[in-house]
Amino acid sequence: MLKRRRFKQTETLGLRLLRMVAKLRREPQGTPAGIKREQLIQRAQQAESALRVNGWLNSPGLQPPK
Structure with a gap:
């Protein structure tokens, strides 16, 4: 089995x-x-969206479910 x-x-x-x-x-x-330029721009936009979502998830206002 591979580790x-x-x-x-x-x-x-x-x-x-x-x-x-x-x-x-x-x-x-x-x-x-x-096409290559458009792909790079799209990847940058996706990374910015991921950064925003990460910020929301790590915000102090976010409460765990009870």
Whole structure:
């Protein structure tokens, strides 16, 4: 049976998402218009949405179910 490779994340999910969004926002600037550029922009928008959802889930106002 194969063993899973596990490792601890050294940065929070929010920080990793912020860096990914910044990287994905810079990449399309040098890319000519076309499908590849649109895919990069879409991935950046998805990462921004994930960052927003992560913020909502980690907000202090969120209460666990009783």
